[in-house]
Amino acid sequence: MSGNLFIVATPIGNLDDLTIRVSKVIEQSKFVLAEDTRVTIKILNHLGLKKQMISCHEHNEADRLQALAQAAAEGESVALISDAGTPLISDPGYQIVREAIALGMKVIPIPGPSAFLLALVGSGLPCDKFVFEGFLPDKTSAQKSRLEELRSESRTLVFYISPHKLIKNLTVLFEVFGDREICLARELTKMHEEFLRGKISTMIEKYSHEEIRGEFVLVVAGMSADYESASVTEEEVRTAIRAEFKSDRSVKDISALLSEQFHWKKSDVYRLALDEQKSARSE
Numbered sequence: 001m002s003g004n005l006f007i008v009a010t011p012i013g014n015l016d017d018l019t020i021r022v023s024k025v026i027e028q029s030k031f032v033l034a035e036d037t038r039v040t041i042k043i044l045n046h047l048g049l050k051k052q053m054i055s056c057h058e059h060n061e062a063d064r065l066q067a068l069a070q071a072a073a074e075g076e077s078v079a080l081i082s083d084a085g086t087p088l089i090s091d092p093g094y095q096i097v098r099e100a101i102a103l104g105m106k107v108i109p110i111p112g113p114s115a116f117l118l119a120l121v122g123s124g125l126p127c128d129k130f131v132f133e134g135f136l137p138d139k140t141s142a143q144k145s146r147l148e149e150l151r152s153e154s155r156t157l158v159f160y161i162s163p164h165k166l167i168k169n170l171t172v173l174f175e176v177f178g179d180r181e182i183c184l185a186r187e188l189t190k191m192h193e194e195f196l197r198g199k200i201s202t203m204i205e206k207y208s209h210e211e212i213r214g215e216f217v218l219v220v221a222g223m224s225a226d227y228e229s230a231s232v233t234e235e236e237v238r239t240a241i242r243a244e245f246k247s248d249r250s251v252k253d254i255s256a257l258l259s260e261q262f263h264w265k266k267s268d269v270y271r272l273a274l275d276e277q278k279s280a281r282s283e
C-alpha cells in the first residue's frame with residue numbers, strides 16, 4: 001500500500017488552462033494539499049469538485065508529512081497544488097515530494113502552466129539551453145554577487161521578479177551585465193499578456209515613466225561572443241547614460257562604468273555624458 005502523489009499544475013491566470021486530467025486526479029485523491037485553501041477552492045469550484053483541503057505552505061510543510069504518511073499507509077492518493085502554476089517551482093512542495101518518495105508513493109506530475117517556460121519560449125531568445133534562477137535575493141549586495149556569478153553564463157537566463165522590485169532589479173542587472181537584450185513577459189495567459197523585448201536601459205526608461213502593474217518574468221540573453229563584440233550605437237550609449245542619471249553617480253563615474261560595459265573609450269562616453277547633462281539641464 002503506498003498510493004500516489006499527484007503534483008498538479010494549475011493556471012497562472014486563465015482558468016481555461018485547467019485540463020481534464022487535473023479534474024480526474026483531484027477527484028481520485030483523498031485530499032488536496034493546498035498552498036492557500038482560499039485560492040484552491042476557486043479551482044475546485046470551477047471544476048465542480050468537492051474535496052477536503054489541507055493547507056500546506058512554506059511554514060507548515062513539515063507538519064503535513066504525517067497526513068501524507070497516513071494516506072500512503074492506506075494506499076490513498078494525494079494532490080499537491082500551489083497558488084498558481086507548477087508546485088515546487090519557486091513554490092512549496094519539495095519536502096512533500098521527498099517524503100512521498102521515502103514512503104514509496106508513486107510521484108506523478110500532472111502537466112500544466114509554469115510562468116518561466118511560457119516566458120522563455122515567447123521571449124525570442126535562445127531556448128535550446130537555459131538557466132532558471134527563480135527570484136534574486138532581496139538585498140542589493142546579495143543580488144549583485146549572484147549576478148556577478150552569472151555574468152559570463154552563455155545560456156539564456158530566466159528570473160521571477162516582483163513588480164515593486166522591477167526597476168531596482170533591472171538597475172542592478174544593468175550595472176553588472178551591461179546593456180543586454182532582455183524580454184519582460186507580463187501577465188502571461190491573462191487578458192493583458194505582453195512580451196516587451198529590448199535592451200535593459202530601454203526597459204528602465206520605459207518603466208521609470210509608467211505605473212508598474214501585473215506579474216513579470218524576466219528573460220535575459222546569455223553572454224555570447226556575438227553579444228560581446230556587437231557594436232553599440234551612440235544612441236544606445238546615450239540611452240544608458242540617461243538611465244544612469246537616475247542613480248547618484250557622478251558623470252565621471254557613469255563614464256567609467258559605461259565605458260567598461262560597452263567597451264567604448266572613457267573619453268567618448270564622458271563627452272556624450274556631458275552633452276546629455278547639458279540637454280537635461282536646459283529642458
Ligand code: SAM
Pocket residue numbers: 012013082084085086087088089090091113114115116159160161162185186187188189190215216217
Ligand atoms: N509556481 C509558479 C510557476 O510555476 O510559474 C511560480 C510561483 S512564484 C511564487 C510567482 C512568480 O511567478 C511571480 O512573481 C512572477 O514572476 C511569475 N508569474 C506567475 N504568474 C505569472 C503570470 N501570469 N505572468 C507573468 N509572470 C508570472
